[in-house]
Amino acid sequence: MIQQAPHVGLFATCLVDLMRPTVGFAAAKLLEDAGCRVDVPMDQTCCGQPAYNSGDTGEARAIAKHVIAAFEGFDYVVAPSGSCAGTLRVHYPQLLKDDAAWAARAEALAQKTHELFSFLTDVLNWMGGEARYDATATYHDSCSGLRELGIKQQPRTLLAGVEGLELKESREAEACCGFGGLFCVKYPDISERIVDVKTADLEATGADTLLGGDLGCLMNIAGRLKRQGSAVKVRHAAEVLAGMTGEVPPLGEGKNDGAED
Amino acid sequence: MEATTRQFTGNARQALKNDNLRAALDKLSHGFPYKRLEAAARLPEFEALRDQSRDIKAHVLENLDFYLQQFESKVIEQGGQVHWAKDAAEARDIILAICQEAGAETVTKSKSMIGEEIAINGHLEANGVRPVETDLGEYIIQLRKEPPSHLIAPAIHLSMDQVADTFKDKHREFAADRPLDQPRELLEEARTMLRREFLAADVGLTGANLLIAETGSIALVTNEGNADLTLTLPNTHIAIASIEKAVPTLEDATTILRVLARSATGQELSVYTTFVSGPKRPDDMDGPENFHVVLLDNGRTQMLGSEFHDMLRCIRCGACLNSCPVYGAIGGHAYGWVYSGPMGSVLMPGILGLEQTGDLPNASTLCGTCESVCPMRIPLPAMLRRWREQQHARRLTSTKSRMMLKLWAMLARRPGLYRAVMGLGVGFMRALAGGRGSLKSLPFAGGWTAVRDLPAPEGKTFTALWKERRK
Structure with a gap:
């Protein structure tokens, strides 16, 4: 102790x-x-x-x-x-x-x-503090966390305490997003097909937000969603749980979005 | 079959453009993995059976010489013959010699991955013996002169329309305007064609899912019963199997059979499970007069005791292919040789050599789904990483990638320098993005921005900000 x-x-x-x-x-x-x-x-x-x-x-x-x-x-x-x-x-x-x-x-x-x-x-048996985030979100289970460390229910338990947040499960929540570290730059076209399964799956849930616990996967999915012109927002779940979503826009979004490159 | 494993990226690019393939793979990845889950859920001891199956094969691999000799002596005792082939060429010669001795013109064949591995069909054809595949999927791809694209569903890459076109093209004796748009019609036509081949065949060539040492039996599973017709009708039956297929007892065989079909297709058992022990006995109603087993090494003894030892537990169920995101994107042909998916990417460098198969261990996200579904609990991601280690150690990777890695690793061990360099890089990216949230392109990051935007960094690094705010 x-x-x-x-x-x-x-x-x-x-x-x-x-x-x-x-x-x-x-x-x-x-x-x-x-x-x-x-x-x-x-x-x-x-x-x-x-x-x-x-x-x-x-x-x-x-x-x-x-x-x-x-x-x-x-x-x-x-x-x-x-x-x-x-x-x-x-x-x-x-x-x-x-x-x-x-x-x-x-x-x-x-x-x-x-x-x-x-x-x-x-470990701490802490079930979440006070946070509010108005969204319908779906959660992406990142591969290593899920299959190496058995992380599945923990983020959902914490997110259940966030006011205004509705969690919708997607069918392919546990499917790889195609990031894979250097894989996604070595084999971009294969990675693209894999992430497209992911983005189609999360769009099918009707959720307006994707949450997850691994920035690599989230950057991959957010980057692909942006390329597809999707309006789905992507955030690390810690931002939501800590009530810090006001401090930074969703991944890949900025104040001058829509301006010409 | 000529290996095109070296052209993996080109193969994959072609595969990604193939819409028929995409539809077929979508169907596969939405089918078998879910059926497997349902089958596992219906059997409370499924996970325990996986452990038992793993342990059985692990024990066999520790005592492979013993069980193979036991198997051999039992086969001989029952009037059969056992042939040992150290490589594909030897196996081909042995099989051809048996066919020639039998005066064979036609050889019916049930599905065998070892048959593909040793490329037996081409060798028989070149020597005037006609091989006829009798598994429906194999029959279709034989007509099309294509290799299989999946361990258990060899024609999974084809649509029904493509099959109908192939039948119309190759089966010229039927009316050209016959209806062939229902599975039943395709099946009936293939059955009509194959029935005569079964009856005409002089030799039946099968694989073997398991070699049972205590009884000298081979176990064969099919969903079509074609192996049974292949092995009972002709006068000579040849079974080809790689040496790691041995199991000690019938009891062990049944344990493995309980996980095999469930892992593969979600079936409790395949429709037909057949145990064959030797040639026809005097009281038997039917069966072949001659029974041969060809045992193939072809690189297995090299893997035995190596860091790829565990791969020899594989029972070729295809579960790792069915749930692999990379296989699901590109299908089996892109891998460039007989095997595919995670098991293929571990096995093929062992058989063909790492120089021939450079991309295979790398074309994986290491997501771990394969290991999570493998009935034999083979640590496939760890073994893919081991091949990568060998590539690195043997300098089979590009100089550029090695230098980039060295540079990055040098920085990663020097936090002060790392912070200075990365801080500059992050600031540069932020400036490039301006007020936008992501970058459409970025120098040196073409692999990323080819298919996705790059979410721009916030501006300063976490460690820099933490120092500012907290210290």
């Missing part, structure tokens, strides 16, 4: 860091609302998936060690992404299992690393 407020190291993830800082602040707010003390180590960059999934295990190991050293002092490590949390939780121990100096440290970090929504509900 941790007597004081649990000390959480927020692993923002590289995409949130670069593209959507509001998600980082939303995650920090949710963690603080749930009673945690939050810090953001400035040593963080990326979990190393681009190297790991490209077969460069040497670099992946080096980056893993860097992340472990930066975060192992915290009670918990939390990331607003199932994919990056999964890398720390599932893949670091595999990457470093034969490294005598690092195997135990990787395992220890894995044990205390969590994806944001599952940490709030499963």
Whole structure:
């Protein structure tokens, strides 16, 4: 039992860091609302998936060690992404299992690393604060979070407490969006066909908003929706849960949209 | 079959333009995966059976020599013959020699992926023996001179209209204006054609879904009963199977059969499940006088004990194809050789070599659906990643991609420098977007913006803002 407020190291993830800082602040707010003390180590960059999934295990190991050293002092490590949390939780121990100096440290970090929504509900037993968001939304289950970490109900439980928000399930909620990290730029035409299944499926629900927990997938889906001229809004669920939707427009939207390129 | 695995991206581009294929694949991905889920839900012990099936095959692979020898001696005891083929060429020669000894003109064939792997049809034809596929899907693609595009539904890429056109083109003895727009009509016509072939055949060639060591039996599953006619009517039956098909006992075979059809099509069992033990016995009413089993290695013993060992548990159900988003987009032919989908992308580099199959392990989002549906719980995404590791280690990836990766990884381990460089990049993108929320194109990001807009960054990085606001 941790007597004081649990000390959480927020692993923002590289995409949130670069593209959507509001998600980082939303995650920090949710963690603080749930009673945690939050810090953001400035040593963080990326979990190393681009190297790991490209077969460069040497670099992946080096980056893993860097992340472990930066975060192992915290009670918990939390990331607003199932994919990056999964890398720390599932893949670091595999990457470093034969490294005598690092195997135990990787395992220890894995044990205390969590994806944001599952940490709030499963670990802290926190069921959400006060937030309002008027929308009919559908939720996209990102692959790694769903299949590596078993994240399915947790974000829905939290979102159920948001006033004004109606959640509609889509038939293909669990289908891959075609992002796949570097896959989507290596094989853009295959990725396009896959994301089109996703966008058609979510349009079929009649929802006006798509929510999810992984920025990579959300940027892919939002980018495709924009290209298709769709009006469906896309947001990271943390923005909605933290009541921070007023601070940033939906993904891919801006105040001068519609102006000529 | 000539492998076009090296032309994967071109193959895929062609496939994506094919509207007939798209309609067929949409139907597939909205059919089998849901039927599988329903079948699994009806059987409370389904997950436990997956564990048992995995354990059975894992045990077999640890003791493969023992079970194969046991299988061989049982087959011989029952009057059959076992032939060992180390590669496709040996298997082809063995089969041709048996056909020639039998004086065969016509060989009926039930569906066999190993038959495809060793390209037996072309070899028989080249040597004056006529092979006739008797599985409806295989029969159709044989008429069209196409390879199969799915493990269990070889003609899944075709529409009914295309099949009707093929029949009208190839079956010239029927009235040209006969109706062929109902499945029943197509089926009746194929049945009429095939019935004579079954009766005329001198040799029947089948695959084997399982080799049962304790009884020396092969197990065959079909939905059409064509394997039964193939193996009982001619005087000689040849079964071809790769060596990893062995299981210890009949009990083990039934455990695996309980997950096979459910995983494949959502059926509890295939319509026909047949166990064959040796040639016709004196009291048998029918059956072949000669029974041969050809056991194929073709790269399996190389995989045994390697980091791709677990792939040898595969029972070719097709569940990973049915639910793979990439297979669902491009179909089976784009993969360029006999197998396709996640199992094909793991298996084919092992058989053809990684130099020939560079794209296959990479053309996956690693979404993990394949592993989640695999009845044998094969860690397919982890093995795709292992092939990528080998590509990287053997320098089979492009110099450009290696350099980009090195540069990025160097930055990722130097947070100060990373922050400076990324901060500039993010600021540049923000400036480029102006007041707009997304970018239609971006230098060096053509792979992204070819098919989708790039949501613009907010402007500053999270770490920079956190430092400003919180410290």
